[in-house]
Amino acid sequence: MTRTTTSARPPGRPRAGLNDVVFAATLSTVHELGYASATVDRIAAAAGVAKTTIYRRWPSKGALIVDCLLEAFGPVPLEGVSRAELMSSAIHWIAAKIGEPGVGDAFAGVFSDAVSDPAVREILSARLQDPYRLALQEALGEPEHRVLFFVDVVVGTLLHRMGMTGEPMVDADVAALAEMVLAHFADGADPT
Amino acid sequence: MTRTTTSARPPGRPRAGLNDVVFAATLSTVHELGYASATVDRIAAAAGVAKTTIYRRWPSKGALIVDCLLEAFGPVPLEGVSRAELMSSAIHWIAAKIGEPGVGDAFAGVFSDAVSDPAVREILSARLQDPYRLALQEALGEPEHRVLFFVDVVVGTLLHRMGMTGEPMVDADVAALAEMVLAHFADGADPT
DNA sequence: TGGTTTCGCTACGGCAAGTATCGATACCGA
DNA sequence: TCGGTATCGATACTTGCCGTAGCGAAACCA
Numbered sequence: 001m002t003r004t005t006t007s008a009r010p011p012g013r014p015r016a017g018l019n020d021v022v023f024a025a026t027l028s029t030v031h032e033l034g035y036a037s038a039t040v041d042r043i044a045a046a047a048g049v050a051k052t053t054i055y056r057r058w059p060s061k062g063a064l065i066v067d068c069l070l071e072a073f074g075p076v077p078l079e080g081v082s083r084a085e086l087m088s089s090a091i092h093w094i095a096a097k098i099g100e101p102g103v104g105d106a107f108a109g110v111f112s113d114a115v116s117d118p119a120v121r122e123i124l125s126a127r128l129q130d131p132y133r134l135a136l137q138e139a140l141g142e143p144e145h146r147v148l149f150f151v152d153v154v155v156g157t158l159l160h161r162m163g164m165t166g167e168p169m170v171d172a173d174v175a176a177l178a179e180m181v182l183a184h185f186a187d188g189a190d191p192t
Numbered sequence: 193m194t195r196t197t198t199s200a201r202p203p204g205r206p207r208a209g210l211n212d213v214v215f216a217a218t219l220s221t222v223h224e225l226g227y228a229s230a231t232v233d234r235i236a237a238a239a240g241v242a243k244t245t246i247y248r249r250w251p252s253k254g255a256l257i258v259d260c261l262l263e264a265f266g267p268v269p270l271e272g273v274s275r276a277e278l279m280s281s282a283i284h285w286i287a288a289k290i291g292e293p294g295v296g297d298a299f300a301g302v303f304s305d306a307v308s309d310p311a312v313r314e315i316l317s318a319r320l321q322d323p324y325r326l327a328l329q330e331a332l333g334e335p336e337h338r339v340l341f342f343v344d345v346v347v348g349t350l351l352h353r354m355g356m357t358g359e360p361m362v363d364a365d366v367a368a369l370a371e372m373v374l375a376h377f378a379d380g381a382d383p384t
Numbered sequence: 385t386g387g388t389t390t391c392g393c394t395a396c397g398g399c400a401a402g403t404a405t406c407g408a409t410a411c412c413g414a
Numbered sequence: 415t416c417g418g419t420a421t422c423g424a425t426a427c428t429t430g431c432c433g434t435a436g437c438g439a440a441a442c443c444a
Contacts, residue, residue, distance in 0.1 A: 012389025013441040036308030039431060050392045055433065105307070112304025115297070115355045116228030125356060149365055152352045153345065153372070160348025163307045164317060173341055180345070180376035184368075204420025205410040231400055242423045247402065 015057075022047045022054060023068045027102030035109030040064075062120035065110040066127050072103050076132055078139045084182050086139055091154055091178045098158050099168035108163050146185075153181060207249075214239045214246060215260045223294035227301030232256075254312035257302040258319050264295050268324055270331045276374050278331055283346055283370045290350050291360035300355050338377075345373060 025047035030038040040061055044051040058064040077093055080086045098104040114121040129151065137147050157177055161169040169177075217239035222230040232253055236243040250256040269285055272278045290296040306313040321343065329339050349369055353361045361369070 009443085010389080011387075011443065013391080013443095015390065016441095018391095034308045034310075040433085041431080052393080052434085053391060056390075059433095061432070108307040109304075111352075111355055112301075112307050115300040115304050116226050118226075118358075121356070121358070129356065145365075149368060152356070152361075152365075153349045153369070156348035156350070156352030157345045158348070160303075160344045160351065163303055164313070164321065164344075166310070166313065169344075173337075173344075176341060176376075177345070180372060183375055184372035201412085202420080203412065203418075205412095205422080207421065208410095210422095232402085233400075244403090244424080245422060248421075251402095253401070 018047070018049055018053070019057070020071075022049060022057075022064070023071050025049075026064065026068045027072065027106065029102075030106045030109070031102035035105050035112075038109075060119070060123075062110055062113055062117065063123055065106050066123050069103065069107060069110070069128060072100070073097055073128075076135050078135060083140055084186065087150075087182055087185060088178050090136065091181065092174060094154060095158055095169060095174040095177075098162060104159075104162045104168050108159050111159060112163075142185075150181065150185070153177075210239070210241055210245070211249070212263075214241060214249075214256070215263050217241075218256065218260045219264065219294035219298065221294075222298045222301070227297050227304075230301075252311070254302055254305055254309065255315055257298050258315050261295065261299055261302070261320060264292070265289055265320075268327050270327060275332055276378065279342070279374055279377060280370050282328065283373065284366060286346060287350055287361060287366040287369075290354060296351075296354045296360050300351050303351060304355075334377075342373065342377070345369075 022043070026038070026043050029043050029046045033042065040054060041051055043064075044054050047054075054064065058067065073094075076090060078086055078090070080089050098107060110120065110124060114124045133144070133147050133151060136142070136150070137144060140147065142150070154177065158169055158174075161167075161173070214235070218230070218235050221235050221238050225234065232243055232246055235256075236246050239246075246256065250259065265286075268282060270278055270282070272281050290299060302312065302316060306316045325336075325339050325343060328334070328342070329336060332339065334342070346369065350361055350366075353359075353365070
């Protein structure tokens with residue numbers, strides 16, 4: 001026990017700090033060419049990295065995209081005292097993130113893949129949705145199925161607009177969405 | 193002009209009545225294998241038809257799926273006297289359709305393809321969404337952007353649930369969705 | 385200096401969308 | 415009865431992308 005096995009540096013050549021470069025290349029490639037044309041080859045080329053290097057770090061394209069989205073989203077800014085403020089800020093936050101160049105396309109694209117690929121669905125659900133869902137559950141004091149409904153409505157609406165028009169939802173409609181959701185979650189709640 | 197050129201039977205061997213067979217094979221294949229595994233080859237085999245025959249009738253897989261969905265959906269049942277009844281019936285109708293075996297998977301799958309393929313997006317928007325949007329506009333007396341918002345919320349929510357869980361939304365949540373949407377569209381409307 | 389791991393490169397296997405070609409078949413008009 | 419036209423089935427093919435394998439070179443540590 002002179003030195004704990006954990007946190008011991010692994011032998012061999014250390015990995016270069018390429019993750020951020022690859023993430024940036026992923027978003028810019030998706031933004032410029034669209035999700036379908038953003039092949040792993042092209043992303044690797046845009047990052048100045050070999051394709052095999054990407055597959056050495058991420059097991060699949062879906063995993064890469066999800067990690068890229070996690071990096072792009074960061075933690076939920078759960079600020080606000082009242083439940084209404086918390087919900088409203090969360091809605092405007094996710095809408096703004098989806099509006100960032102490349103993020104909405106990547107999100108909609110990986111969601112599309114998840115529809116027909118259970119492996120991608122598992123990654124998307126466990127690594128991306130669950131953390132935010134749990135944080136919302138705790139912050140809002142809502143049961144799981146209500147938070148899942150909240151996520152379905154908010155994310156589903158934003159992605160449907162993005163998918164059908166190719167453009168993120170405009171602020172006025174995001175405000176309408178927030179208003180509608182807040183009104184729904186205001187009645188009969190607050191089980192004191 | 194003894195006989196108008198239109199509605200004149202085209203020369204050559206007439207097409208066999210295979211569309212319904214192909215549609216049924218498409219839905220059952222998507223239902224059993226999932227959207228990604230429902231290749232055109234497999235659909236053709238399930239229908240007892242050559243792949244070339246399918247490509248002679250539909251220009252792409254996306255066009256086939258959209259036509260299949262049009263056939264499966266049929267016209268919107270716009271029954272009900274009040275706006276609330278019209279909206280509620282439309283919501284429950286589309287939710288029930290998406291819950292039918294194969295329909296939800298096919299819908300979510302082709303929507304996914306549309307995200308990154310502008311050609312599929314155009315087909316989906318023009319052939320599937322626009323007719324229903326126009327019918328709703330007229331029936332509800334709402335401006336275009338409000339109906340688009342309505343569609344984004346309803347269809348987006350249902351597809352998000354379908355995509356993330358693989359199962360259609362349960363009735364209780366569909367009822368909550370309808371309640372939420374109706375409350376939002378009730379206030380300040382009815383511009384008499 | 386040897387051991388271990390990563391990196392870039394090239395090539396390959398697998399799968400699915402969509403195309404091309406050919407013989408056979410069905411309907412029409414003369 | 416006989417050409418003209420268009421569809422059907424079968425097979426093979428091209429193209430594009432995901433993911434893997436193998437190789438030499440480089441980086442870090444003991």
